[in-house]
Amino acid sequence: MPHPDASAFDAAVARQARLTKPAGSLGKLETLACQFAAWQGRAIPSRLRPAITVFAADHGVARSGVSAYPVEVTAEMVKNFVRGGAAISVLAREIDATLEVVDVGVAADFDPAMPIVHAKVRYGSRNLCDEPAMQEQECEQAIEAGRAAARRAIAAGATLLIAGEMGIGNTTPSAALICALSGARPVDVVGRGTGVDDQGMARKRGAVEKALLRARTTDTAAGWLAEVGGLEIAAIAGYYLEAASAGVPALVDGFITAAAALVACGIDIDTRDWLLASHRSRELGHELALTAMGLEPLYDFGLRLGEGSGAALTVPMLQMAIRLHADMATFAEAGVSDRDHE
Ligand SMILES: O=C(O)c1ccc[n+]([C@@H]2O[C@H](COP(=O)([O-])O)[C@@H](O)[C@H]2O)c1
Ligand SMILES: Cc1cc2nc[nH]c2cc1C
Numbered sequence: 001m002p003h004p005d006a007s008a009f010d011a012a013v014a015r016q017a018r019l020t021k022p023a024g025s026l027g028k029l030e031t032l033a034c035q036f037a038a039w040q041g042r043a044i045p046s047r048l049r050p051a052i053t054v055f056a057a058d059h060g061v062a063r064s065g066v067s068a069y070p071v072e073v074t075a076e077m078v079k080n081f082v083r084g085g086a087a088i089s090v091l092a093r094e095i096d097a098t099l100e101v102v103d104v105g106v107a108a109d110f111d112p113a114m115p116i117v118h119a120k121v122r123y124g125s126r127n128l129c130d131e132p133a134m135q136e137q138e139c140e141q142a143i144e145a146g147r148a149a150a151r152r153a154i155a156a157g158a159t160l161l162i163a164g165e166m167g168i169g170n171t172t173p174s175a176a177l178i179c180a181l182s183g184a185r186p187v188d189v190v191g192r193g194t195g196v197d198d199q200g201m202a203r204k205r206g207a208v209e210k211a212l213l214r215a216r217t218t219d220t221a222a223g224w225l226a227e228v229g230g231l232e233i234a235a236i237a238g239y240y241l242e243a244a245s246a247g248v249p250a251l252v253d254g255f256i257t258a259a260a261a262l263v264a265c266g267i268d269i270d271t272r273d274w275l276l277a278s279h280r281s282r283e284l285g286h287e288l289a290l291t292a293m294g295l296e297p298l299y300d301f302g303l304r305l306g307e308g309s310g311a312a313l314t315v316p317m318l319q320m321a322i323r324l325h326a327d328m329a330t331f332a333e334a335g336v337s338d339r340d341h342e
Pocket of ligand 2: 073167
């Protein structure tokens with residue numbers, strides 16, 4: 001995997017020091033501009049061209065009372081994405097991002113003419129409590145669907161990749177993966193997802209504990225993904241792996257994408273160098289998962305939607321960071337006196 005360009009980073013840091021502002025006064029915006037400089041391999045990064053890919057799939061475990069919503073919502077929301085009425089549809093238009101929806105495992109048939117990517121591996125993953133969620137070959141097929149989506153986005157000119165997801169029940173496999181890969185306990189990771197009540201929470205924690213116990217001899221990230229993951233989570237892991245291989249940065253959205261990012265980093269630790277976390281999700285174990293990868297969220301608005309929405313919301317801010325870095329005058333250009341040097 002390529003590494004971000006350290007000399008472009010240094011050149012960007014030097015430029016930040018010459019811009020007409022007290023040193024460090026633009027805080028994280030300065031760091032972000034320098035990070036994009038390193039990612040793009042140029043002291044002044046160019047305007048971002050974001051691509052959003054939403055991966056949709058269903059989950060066998062969703063039939064065990066672990067979600068506040070019925071499984072049918074996954075397929076219904078896919079249609080809503082396409083019609084333009086979902087939150088991510090609105091945000092994609094607002095930030096001028098492309099939006100592609102990939103069916104990797106929704107438990108329903110779609111009209112073949114519907115403008116989504118038809119990459120269904122199977123009608124939902126199996127119930128992780130009782131058996132491996134995916135066979136190895138199914139898992140690999142889902143990873144490849146994610147890799148292919150990243151390749152398409154990059155070939156079309158995207159310079160920032162955003163993965164989103166839709167899958168009723170998917171906070172349960174995500175919690176299981178985060179526990180398995182970080183060593184955290186289910187009580188510290190399992191949250192309310194779409195808003196389950198206390199009984200639902202107990203069922204969810206029970207499901208995660210049962211899955212972790214059943215698959216306890218698993219010893220690789222890819223192995224855990226197949227045992228307790230899900231088809232859209234596998235696809236997103238593939239999407240991140242491909243982004244990093246191509247040297248294109250990718251945003252980590254909420255709880256589910258963080259679980260996928262942990263898997264990708266478990267498969268190849270260098271993936272981490274190309275990831276940027278957008279927000280802190282309201283979902284319990286999210287920050288713990290980000291910390292396990294050394295990622296820090298940019299903001300906290302109490303979001304817990306998914307779809308890539310939290311990541312999409314950061315794009316205007318990232319564009320501003322780059323614009324400021326590119327267009328502000330230096331002290332010399334503006335004839336402004338710099339600080340006294342000791
Ligand atoms: O992004 C998040 O942090 C997030 C937190 C909770 C729920 N979600 C979304 O809600 C769905 C999963 O919730 P659940 O309760 O069905 O497991 C799935 O479609 C996710 O996109 C997303
Ligand atoms: C309506 C709805 C929209 C979503 N978008 C992502 N997860 C979702 C879950 C539900 C229930």
